[in-house]
Amino acid sequence: MNPEVYGKYEIIDAHSHIFPEKIADTATDSIGQFYGIPMNNRGFSEKLIEAGSRIGVKKYLVCSTATTPRQTSNINTYIAGECGKHSCFYGFGTTHADSSDLEADIDQILSLGLHGVKLHPDFQKFNADSPEAFRIYELMEGRLPLLIHCGDARYDYSAPERIKRIHDNFPKLKILAAHLGGYQQWDAAEKVLPGLENVRFDVSSSLAFLTPERAAGIIRKYGIENCFFGSDFPMWSHEDELMRFLKLGFTEKENQMILADNFKEFLELR
Template sequence: MRDEIMSHPDFPVVDSHVHLYPDPLALKATPALASRFGNAPAFDGTVGGCIAKNATSGIFASLNLPVATKPDSVGGTNRFWSGYAPARSKGGVFSLASFHPQVEDKAAEVARIAEAGFTGIKFHPEYQLFGFNDAGMDDAWAAMSEFGLVAYLHAGGERVFKPPYRSTPSDVATLQQRFPKLKIVAAHLGGFGMWDEAEAALVGTIVYLDLSHTFFWMPDAQILRMVKAHGAERILFGTDAPWQDQGEVLEAFLKLPLTEPERRAICHTNASTLFHLP
């Protein structure tokens, strides 16, 4: 039985949470972030590095989540990653778009993102200095709901920021209640380091939860309990690579006593449906 649980999945595993940088930037950004996080990267932060590491980790494709830290870098970031938008990528790496709360015409920016073939947008309130329920963001959430774009949210604490955090599990729950048609993924099982609050506020809601930065950071028993209670059809496999080793995370995931249909939903079907991966 144990061998059966540990056996490699016979479906293509999608890692729904990685952070990649254009090649010249990766050379600087990856070592700088590594020293800031105090954490050696699993690869060099490039698309090629990710694909090579995936090949030895049992991962078929990765979804990149770019974060623009200034409003005027949104255009350039999205131009670069549009070649990897789900509608245009040749496979191996897909990318969501970035956005910034200080973008002036939010609805127009969301429309541009949808037109470029992206199927979702990553938000990180600590780096982008905003709250999900700030009134100024409502135009963006409304436009995203209309276009069917997924809001992929960092949630909970962050090793390099201090509390109080701007994106608690309850903030995510409030946003979903305010915009019931908005498709939301909350990273880190709904709130890094705030798992009891996430379990209370998000488990059982329609919010999707990803598994990045949960293994090795919280008890496996709580991960399993949350996954089972929330339902595998709203859980996404993700690693936060290169800031976690995607092979090690996949191995830890495969040790959880889940059924084959649950593993398939979490590692493959949910991501390919939600992000329209070809």
């Protein structure tokens, strides 16, 4: 990449994953096996900061997913602890549709000062619009934004149509629909997700699979103001993802909106 690019933009990574260092290798390998994609890095905080610094990332949304309800409290405590160590982190907690005390989970996330909730229905094996999931959104609406994994050709848990149903039932819930609203299901996402109030999108794990023209068209359909840059660390190289993004052909102003400004507005950051 042309060195002149570095420092040209303020950059926020709006989608990254971290794990305790002692399990980072295992967790990272597990993600790679789930998707059949070689992992780019080891998924812990210091490696994230090191990787992001190569393109000048200043802030990161960090999260992890509870694959079983019993993991929830420890993950939330871990994410909050990492945010305490690293002022560049904005942490999202997690919960699980099978949790025996969803209210306690959400209260913990709020008490820890975390900024939102991350759910991954495909990992967690529940339908994103199930009655159990709706209980989570009821507790979150007007209190915490939701970052939700969207789409997978192999599963139906997080299909774009389910994301639309979440919005339709909880119109005041702020939703960040990952992977341009539908990993491997971009055609379906483009049909049902544009124009939904309070729904935003990140470009993570999308640009490697779409032509620049196709990706830019989807982003314009959603609205430049509704899209964020994200790496999906440790899956992809920050340098490669920025290079792919800058090939989309947006103006410098539009680039800056997607790279940082839109995310700051979403989380009401100053």
